[in-house]
Amino acid sequence: MQALLVVAVAPLLVGLMRQIRARLEGRAGAGVAQPWRDLRKLLRKERIAPRGTSEVFRAAPLVLVATTLVVAVVAPFVTTASAIDPVADLFAVVALLALGTVALALAGLDTGTAFGGMGASREMTIIALVEPTMLVAIVALSVRAGSTNLATIVSSTLHDPARLVSPASLLAAAALVVVIVAETGRLPVDNPSTHLELSMVHEAMVLEYAGPDLALIELASAMRLTVFLGLLANLFLPWGIATTATPLALLLGVLALLVKIALLGAVLAAGEVFLAKLRLFRVPELLAGSFVLALLAVAASFFLA
Amino acid sequence: MNLAATGLVVAAALGGLSAVVALVVPTRPRPVLVGLGTAASGAAAVTAGVAATGGQSFAVSLPELLPLFGVSLELDALGGLFVAVTGGVAVVAGIFGMSYSRHGIGGRSVQSVFPLFVVVMLLVPVAASVGTFLVCWELMALTSLLLVAAEHRQRPEVASAVRWYAVMTHLGLVSVLFGLLVFAARAGGDSFDALRRADLSPGVAGVVFVLTLLGFASKAGILPLHAWLPRAHPEAPSHVSALMSAAMVNLGVYGIARVGGDLLGGGPAWWWLLVLGLGAVSAVYGILQAAMSADLKRLLGYSTTENMGLVLVGLGAAGLFASSGQRVLAGLALAAALLHVINHASFKSLLFLAAGSVLHGTGTRDLDALGGLRRGMPVTTAAFGVGALAASALPPGTAFVSEWLLLQALVHGVAVPGLATAIVMPVAVAVVALTAGLAVATFVKAFGVGFLAKPRSAGAQQATESPATMLVGMAFAGAACVVLALEPAMVLPALARVGGVVFGSLESAVGGEVTLRLEGVAGVLSPLLLALALLAAVVVTVAAVRAPGVRAARREARLWDCGGGPMSARMEYTATSFAEPLQRVFDDVVQPELDVDVDHHEESAYLVRAVEYRRRVADRVERRLYEPVLAVAWRWGEAGRGLANGSVHRYLGYGFYTLCGLLIVLVVLR
Numbered sequence: 005m006q007a008l009l010v011v012a013v014a015p016l017l018v019g020l021m022r023q024i025r026a027r028l029e030g031r032a033g034a035g036v037a038q039p040w041r042d043l044r045k046l047l048r049k050e051r052i053a054p055r056g057t058s059e060v061f062r063a064a065p066l067v068l069v070a071t072t073l074v075v076a077v078v079a080p081f082v083t084t085a086s087a088i089d090p091v092a093d094l095f096a097v098v099a100l101l102a103l104g105t106v107a108l109a110l111a112g113l114d115t116g117t118a119f120g121g122m123g124a125s126r127e128m129t130i131i132a133l134v135e136p137t138m139l140v141a142i143v144a145l146s147v148r149a150g151s152t153n154l155a156t157i158v159s160s161t162l163h164d165p166a167r168l169v170s171p172a173s174l175l176a177a178a179a180l181v182v183v184i185v186a187e188t189g190r191l192p193v194d195n196p197s198t199h200l201e202l203s204m205v206h207e208a209m210v211l212e213y214a215g216p217d218l219a220l221i222e223l224a225s226a227m228r229l230t231v232f233l234g235l236l237a238n239l240f241l242p243w244g245i246a247t248t249a250t251p252l253a254l255l256l257g258v259l260a261l262l263v264k265i266a267l268l269g270a271v272l273a274a275g276e277v278f279l280a281k282l283r284l285f286r287v288p289e290l291l292a293g294s295f296v297l298a299l300l301a302v303a304a305s306f307f308l309a
Numbered sequence: 310m311n312l313a314a315t316g317l318v319v320a321a322a323l324g325g326l327s328a329v330v331a332l333v334v335p336t337r338p339r340p341v342l343v344g345l346g347t348a349a350s351g352a353a354a355v356t357a358g359v360a361a362t363g364g365q366s367f368a369v370s371l372p373e374l375l376p377l378f379g380v381s382l383e384l385d386a387l388g389g390l391f392v393a394v395t396g397g398v399a400v401v402a403g404i405f406g407m408s409y410s411r412h413g414i415g416g417r418s419v420q421s422v423f424p425l426f427v428v429v430m431l432l433v434p435v436a437a438s439v440g441t442f443l444v445c446w447e448l449m450a451l452t453s454l455l456l457v458a459a460e461h462r463q464r465p466e467v468a469s470a471v472r473w474y475a476v477m478t479h480l481g482l483v484s485v486l487f488g489l490l491v492f493a494a495r496a497g498g499d500s501f502d503a504l505r506r507a508d509l510s511p512g513v514a515g516v517v518f519v520l521t522l523l524g525f526a527s528k529a530g531i532l533p534l535h536a537w538l539p540r541a542h543p544e545a546p547s548h549v550s551a552l553m554s555a556a557m558v559n560l561g562v563y564g565i566a567r568v569g570g571d572l573l574g575g576g577p578a579w580w581w582l583l584v585l586g587l588g589a590v591s592a593v594y595g596i597l598q599a600a601m602s603a604d605l606k607r608l609l610g611y612s613t614t615e616n617m618g619l620v621l622v623g624l625g626a627a628g629l630f631a632s633s634g635q636r637v638l639a640g641l642a643l644a645a646a647l648l649h650v651i652n653h654a655s656f657k658s659l660l661f662l663a664a665g666s667v668l669h670g671t672g673t674r675d676l677d678a679l680g681g682l683r684r685g686m687p688v689t690t691a692a693f694g695v696g697a698l699a700a701s702a703l704p705p706g707t708a709f710v711s712e713w714l715l716l717q718a719l720v721h722g723v724a725v726p727g728l729a730t731a732i733v734m735p736v737a738v739a740v741v742a743l744t745a746g747l748a749v750a751t752f753v754k755a756f757g758v759g760f761l762a763k764p765r766s767a768g769a770q771q772a773t774e775s776p777a778t779m780l781v782g783m784a785f786a787g788a789a790c791v792v793l794a795l796e797p798a799m800v801l802p803a804l805a806r807v808g809g810v811v812f813g814s815l816e817s818a819v820g821g822e823v824t825l826r827l828e829g830v831a832g833v834l835s836p837l838l839l840a841l842a843l844l845a846a847v848v849v850t851v852a853a854v855r856a857p858g859v860r861a862a863r864r865e866a867r868l869w870d871c872g873g874g875p876m877s878a879r880m881e882y883t884a885t886s887f888a889e890p891l892q893r894v895f896d897d898v899v900q901p902e903l904d905v906d907v908d909h910h911e912e913s914a915y916l917v918r919a920v921e922y923r924r925r926v927a928d929r930v931e932r933r934l935y936e937p938v939l940a941v942a943w944r945w946g947e948a949g950r951g952l953a954n955g956s957v958h959r960y961l962g963y964g965f966y967t968l969c970g971l972l973i974v975l976v977v978l979r
Contacts (some may be wrong), residue, residue: 025714047854053863058683059763070846077842081349088842090825095713095773096704100843103703106753113882116680117868121882124757128750132600133745137738139716143738147723151831152716212871216854288894295652296738302735306723 006083009258010076010234014226015039017233018297019244019275028277038132046219054212056258057114064111065213066222068291071104072227081234083246084155094142094152097235098135101228105131112209123208123222126284130186130193130205133288137183137295138245144176144301145239154235158242168240175214175301178241184232189225190272192282193290196225203281230265237264313384314367316357317435320396323350324428328869331421335931340407344778347424354396354431360726361389368437378440386811387571388434390647390803391563394654395434398556398788399427401424405662405782407546410900411668419459419546426452426552427809432567433560434567439489439499450478454555474541477534481527485564488520492572492969504572514573520581521568522587529561530614531621532591533930536613539598543606543674547665548782550606554613555658559650562620569628570811578729581628585733588621589740593899594930595748598601600754600891601899601926603884605664606754609657611702615744616653616708618821620646622737623715626722629733631812635725638718641827643808645714645802651800652707655793656699659786663693666775666783667759671768676755676884683866684774690760692783697752699790702745705840707794710825716741717832747891754887763878776803795837885924892926898968899927 020037026033054061080093086092108126112120146152148167149160169174186193189206198204210221238245244260246253282290331339335650360369361384384392390476406423418952429448438440454475461467493499496507509517516582527534542550561758565584595614602608623646630639667682670797683690699706710949719741764770773781793800825834870876892901904923909915953960 016539028481032425051863052866054866054868056763056868058684058761058851066847066850069850073846073849074842077846088835088838090837091842092834093713093834094818095716096834096839097710099702099704100839102749106701106703106749109753110757111762112763113887115868116878116881117870118882119869120885121758123888124753125882125887125890128887128893132743132750132891133747133894134673135749136742139742139745140735140739143720143723143735146720150721150724152720153831153833156831214866220850220854227394254774267798284890285893299735299739306731 005074006079006081007076009082009261010225010227010230011073012221013262013265014223014230015043016267017230018226018248019306020266021269021276024270024273025277028274038125043219043223044055046222047212047216048213052114053218054216056116057111057212059190060107060262061111061114061137062217063213064107064114065217065224067078067107068104068224069220069227071100072224072231075100075231078154079235080155080158080238080245081261082254083249084159085246086155089153092154093151094146094154094157095139097154098138098142101231102131102135102170104223104224104228105187108206115212119204119208119211121207123211126205127209130287130291133291134268137179137291137298138187139300140295140298141176141179141183144172144298144305147302147305150174158238159246161239161242161249162245162247165243170304172301172305173240175304177236179294179298179301180236180239182297184236185272186287186291190229191276191279193287195281198281203284205284229269233265233268234261237268238262272304311367312360313357313365313367313389316353316355316360317384317392317431318365320350320353320431321428323353324424324431327424327553327568328421328428329426332417339417340409343405343420344403344405346491346705347405347406347427348400350424350427350431351399351403354427355358355393356396356398358382358389358391358393358396360694360805362386362393362806364806375444376441378438378443380444381500382432382441383433383437383501384435385810386803386806387563387566390650390807391434392431392557393957394559394651395427395430395556398552398654398658398798399430401658401662401782401786401789403427403782404785405551405665405779406548407778409546409665409779416459416670419456422452422455423549425839426456426549429561430552430556434563437501438903439493439501439504443486443489447482449480449557451555453545453549454478454547457541457553457965458548459549464544470537470540470544471668474537477527477537481524481534483524484520484527485524487939488524488568491520491523492517492568497846501572504576508889508934511577514576515580518569518576519583520572522572522580522584525561525564525568526587526621527561528564528760529558529617530562530591530610530619531587531617532594532614533934535591535595535614535930535933536935539602539607539610539928540955542610542613542661543604547606547661547668550609550645550665551658551661554610554661555654558613558617559654562617562650564625564645565621566811570631572610575628575812578629578632581625581632582729582733583625584621584628585625585737588623589737590618591615592618592622592744593740593747596744596751596927597891597899598897598926600747601901603676603888605667605676605679605755606661608751609660609664611749612660612748613653615748616649616657616700619712619715619741619744620649620653622646622741623649623718626715626718626734627808627812629730630718630722630725633725633727633730636812637723638722638725639812640808641714642718642720643811644760644804645711645718647804648714648797648800649708649711652699652711652790652793655786655789658701659692659696659783662779662783662786663689663696664729666779667772667825669775669779670772671766673766673768678766679759679764679769680762680881681769682760682772685769686774688774688780689775689783690929692780692787693760694756695787695790697756698925699794701749701752703749705794705836705843706941707790707797708748710794710797710834710836711835712741712745714825717827721832749890750891754884758882758884758887763880765878765881765883772876795840797836801825822942892924898929899926900929926966 109124112124246257477767530538627642
């Protein structure tokens with residue numbers, strides 16, 4: 005159910021963010037439902053097999069969607085009771101999302117074009133640098149809860165909300181925001197609306213996709229954004245999440261999740277209006293900064309405990 | 310005789326028999342017979358090792374076999390684990406080697422040394438006295454040296470690699486020798502039992518530990534004593550590389566666990582902080598060099614340094630926890646380290662065999678000249694893909710499980726009271742994470758550039774699949790990878806027993822059948838459920854895409870080439886260009902040498918005729934540490950040359966003066 009919700013909401017979130025950007029930039033915008041209309045159109049188009057590509061190229065969109073779906077199923081978005089609890093580990097979730105990225109990078113390399121290789125190379129550089137920050141921030145979060153299980157972290161925060169304003173938690177949140185911006189390919193790390201070869205990362209890898217395959221990739225990247233924002237929301241602002249399985253609590257959980265994701269998306273979109281894309285080789289500096297924040301968070305959780 | 314004893318004796322006998330067979334049979338059936346014999350010997354060793362980790366033990370003493378100290382062997386759970394891993398690698402390497410016999414590898418000497426190498430590797434973890442251990446250790450070095458030298462007639466680099474390996478392995482031996490001799494002298498006996506009972510002062514124990522650690526670390530390819538590894542492993546024939554990289558390096562870890570944990574009985578925290586620190590530095594440096602490398606086997610060699618580094622991080626953390634009385638966490642960290650040893654053996658043998666198959670099919674191991682192998686070599690491509698997934702610590706791969714356990718141990722270690730753990734553990738987590746991230750980039754490069762896309766050379770264009778036995782060898786290794794990835798709970802009870810040998814009475818750290826459930830601390834993970842969930846999600850996605858209204862047929866289309874006509878393979882990204890952003894990011898660490906030559910037209914300095922770009926990523930540790938030492942040795946040699954001018958009179962004179970000098974010293978001192 006959670007997965008269906010994420011699938012349904014993800015394109016709307018992207019539409020909302022585009023709409024907010026458009027309004028702030030003085031344009032009318034295409035409407036919140038435009039990504040869904042795009043997907044419908046792409047799905048009806050003919051499938052294309054670029055010459056010289058292999059099964060890796062064809063399987064990559066499926067893997068990308070599947071990894072995100074699994075995360076959407078297991079992570080505590082609406083309720084703290086995970087569908088498959090033994091998979092709802094923060095490390096496993098991070099690794100699953102990385103697996104999707106790897107599939108896409110291999111597909112980019114598989115095309116044998118300069119663009120594909122370029123995108124894959126840049127994406128892999130970014131992911132290699134994102135990983136330490138991500139995991140150290142996870143450590144900062146899990147030290148308090150005594151576990152890296154997502155549901156446990158979320159419920160322990162619910163029981164002890166005072167922790168949220170502790171320096172450790174705030175620093176970890178700041179570090180995670182930077183990491184999520186990098187992982188989902190938003191400004192200032194990557195510009196999702198660019199097709200300029202000097203600056204594209206994600207778009208370069210998916211340049212050869214068309215029709216239903218492209219629809220899957222678009223859907224998956226929207227879902228990844230939703231999943232990351234949902235995780236961020238529930239790790240640091242868990243209120244409203246259902247702790248029991250009653251319909252009322254679940255409904256409240258869904259509503260709370262929608263509001264939180266929409267708010268975070270709006271803030272992200274509004275922030276993007278004021279940002280320019282960083283040079284690729286300045287990105288590591290940004291990520292190193294977020295790594296230091298994460299390390300400080302762990303130190304704070306130990307020394308200020 | 311129990312199963313452990315029978316298995317071990319059969320393994321040794323089969324290995325010895327194969328060596329003799331290799332000497333007497335003609336060239337044609339030789340590789341097949343030796344390969345079969347080695348594989349059978351390995352299989353027997355696996356049986357023995359599994360039986361030993363299951364609780365059986367076996368001890369034998371043969372005082373007449375060697376003069377002075379005799380031979381004494383004892384197989385316990387710790388030794389059994391390493392016997393089983395070595396045996397497993399021997400099985401796949403033996404099967405692979407049956408049809409891998411070009412370039413003089415099929416010769417009598419190489420073929421007879423190969424099974425002997427396996428047998429001495431099996432005997433090292435079984436040795437139960439200092440004398441036996443050192444003899445086996447040295448025989449292991451000598452036999453592997455002969456195997457590395459197998460192709461020295463074909464390629465001049467082999468000779469250089471052999472020299473490096475010979476010198477470094479013997480320096481390591483000297484270090485271990487001194488350490489163990491000091492230990493045995495203080496203990497008053499050279500059997501491991503006597504060593505266990507010995508009561509050493511902390512200073513002596515520290516000296517013994519550091520000396521043996523140096524030797525064992527150099528065998529495991531740990532920084533800064535790794536210089537031989539990325540030279541020797543690539544130059545050996547590929548099935549020998551697999552044996553060295555997946556089985557031999559493990560014995561360095563075995564040595565540290567045996568001497569530091571079992572014989573010296575734990576020891577203070579600084580020992581294990583040292584181990585952890587060495588491991589962390591090796592892990593990051595190894596994978597960084599692997600990420601820069603464009604030579605497939607060199608990349609795999611550096612990845613061995615990385616993985617052994619991760620194992621030492623786990624071992625060091627285990628020792629640290631044990632020294633502060635955290636038995637549960639110590640058990641967890643040790644289980645993670647040992648599971649990583651097993652996992653690394655399975656995926657590294659698979660990767661090296663696949664690299665050997667690529668070398669067989671294309672004649673090159675330069676990633677910049679490979680590409681497009683999936684058409685000519687589909688099985689090898691699939692095998693390397695499985696191995697790369699396993700090595701890059703992503704689910705559902707093998708390394709993911711052991712790195713997850715390692716991270717759990719480190720994360721829970723943060724909460725352990727004590728300043729050292731509070732500082733070390735988060736940094737260790739960051740190191741493991743950075744290593745994992747870089748490993749992903751490295752193996753995406755190796756697989757994506759080497760096997761996908763368009764062929765970059767004629768050799769890659771005409772690649773054909775390798776003979777069936779090579780594929781069977783890879784299939785076995787691949788199956789081991791898959792099983793270990795999905796059902797690691799199978800080996801974990803055995804690891805708990807091994808942990809008991811190393812740090813004494815550790816609680817079982819991980820339980821559960823399908824789901825790994827950490828005991829004593831919170832943490833659950835089910836690799837099998839994760840893989841199933843992933844599979845289910847793929848099926849759902851496929852079903853959704855195949856829904857009515859979506860066209861199923863695919864139309865072939867041109868790649869986007871900016872309208873510039875068909876793209877050639879020269880326009881592709883290569884391994885070097887793939888790693889360029891990473892190289893820039895870590896510029897200060899790797900310090901690459903760049904050389905750009907711009908050639909101008911005569912008419913104008915603004916018109917460029919040709920640009921030549923060369924990049925070489927040298928090993929920085931090597932340049933800073935080894936080159937000065939080598940330079941001093943060289944100068945010493947130069948100075949010595951003046952003394953030795955070939956005159957016999959002079960040499961007799963030297964002897965005379967030395968003798969007189971010694972006598973004078975004696976007179977003065979007495």
